[in-house]
Amino acid sequence: GAGVSQSPRYKVAKRGQDVALRCDPISGHVSLFWYQQALGQGPEFLTYFQNEAQLDKSGLPSDRFFAERPEGSVSTLKIQRTQQEDSAVYLCASSLLGISEQYFGPGTRLTVT
Amino acid sequence: DAKTTQPPSMDCAEGRAANLPCNHSTISGNEYVYWYRQIHSQGPQYIIHGLKNNETNEMASLIITEDRKSSTLILPHATLRDTAVYYCIVWYTGNQFYFGTGTSLTVIP
Numbered sequence: 001g002a003g004v005s006q007s008p009r010y011k012v013a014k015r016g017q018d019v020a021l022r023c024d025p026i027s028g029h030v031s032l033f034w035y036q037q038a039l040g041q042g043p044e045f046l047t048y049f050q051n052e053a054q055l056d057k058s059g060l061p062s063d064r065f066f067a068e069r070p071e072g073s074v075s076t077l078k079i080q081r082t083q084q085e086d087s088a089v090y091l092c093a094s095s096l097l098g099i100s101e102q103y104f105g106p107g108t109r110l111t112v113t
Numbered sequence: 114d115a116k117t118t119q120p121p122s123m124d125c126a127e128g129r130a131a132n133l134p135c136n137h138s139t140i141s142g143n144e145y146v147y148w149y150r151q152i153h154s155q156g157p158q159y160i161i162h163g164l165k166n167n168e169t170n171e172m173a174s175l176i177i178t179e180d181r182k183s184s185t186l187i188l189p190h191a192t193l194r195d196t197a198v199y200y201c202i203v204w205y206t207g208n209q210f211y212f213g214t215g216t217s218l219t220v221i222p
Contacts, residue, residue, distance in 0.1 A: 004156070033210075042200055042212030043157060059209060091156050098206075102149075104156025 002026065004105035006092050012111045013082045021077045021108045025094030032075050033102060034067055035091040043091050049075060050097075082112045116140065117201045122217040125195075131188040133216050135201030138182045144205040146177060148186045149212070150197040157200065157212070160186065191220045 005024045013019050025032050031050055035043035036059075045059040051072035060067070064083075069075040079086055089109050093102035118136040125131040137146065147162040161168055161175045163184075168175045174187040188195055200215040 035212075040214075042198075042214050045209045045211070056209075093156070100162070101159045102157075102210075104158065106154075106156055 004092055004094055004103050006090075006105040006108050008108060009106065010109050010111075012113060015084060015112055016081055018078065018080045019082055019110065021079075021090050021110070023075045023077070023092030023094075023105060025073065025075070025092070026103055027073075028096070029094035029103070030072075030097045031095045031102075032069055033093040033095075034075070034077050035093065036061075037089040037091055037107070039088075046077070046090075079110075082110075084112050086110060087112045116144075116203045116211065117213055119199075119201055119213065119216045121214065122219070124219050124221055125188075125191045127193060127220050127222050128190055131191040131195065131218060131220070133186040133188075133199050133201075133218065134183065135185070136183045137201070137203045140181050140203050141205070142181075144203045144208075146175065146181075146184050147202040147204055147210075148173070148175065149200045149202065150195075151200070151215070152194075152197040160199075191218075193220050193222065196220045 007022045033048050034046040037043045047067045048056040049069045052069050064080045066078045089107040091107045093104045095102045145162050145164050148160040149157040151157040161173050163175045177184045198215040198217050200212045
């Protein structure tokens with residue numbers, strides 16, 4: 001069956017540009033998570049949705065980061081005015097409900113030049 | 114913030130059991146222990162989780178000490194495809210899921 005998909009897989013942005021990263025979760029999964037993974041580090045939590053409701057956005061590093069899931073399915077992570085420190089792999093995960101068993105997508109590697 | 118301590122790296126011979134330790138001495142009574150792994154250039158993959166009792170599934174076994182201050186993930190017959198970074202996470206509702214830096218396991222032919 002289809003897993004979590006993310007697009008694009010690779011994105012190069014010039015400093016100051018806006019980017020939008022897409023996540024298609026597994027059909028029927030209520031919960032959706034975004035993580036940021038810097039080189040050599042483990043994934044770090046950014047934000048969590050249950051259906052369309054954003055229940056936790058405490059991990060978003062600045063107000064340049066914005067996430068939405070308007071219809072409770074596809075989610076978009078938007079980064080405005082990208083900075084070099086935003087360069088990382090952005091991972092999306094979904095689960096039936098809550099934390100328990102998250103299924104991760106392959107990630108989007110963002111490079112800000 | 115880190116609530117677990119794992120060795121940064123380990124080796125294991127192919128076909129042997131891989132035993133990956135994790136210390137979580139400040140775990141509270143309602144926190145679960147989760148294990149995920151991440152193969153190079155892929156997203157993390159769920160392995161197993163437990164609260165107090167030992168758990169086993171088709172991938173691995175999780176042994177949690179009686180005082181719950183440490184646990185061990187056991188891959189019974191390691192293969193080359195088990196080479197990955199293994200993350201031990203303690204979690205309860207309302208907390209963030211904190212991966213840390215994990216243990217890089219290399220399975221040697």
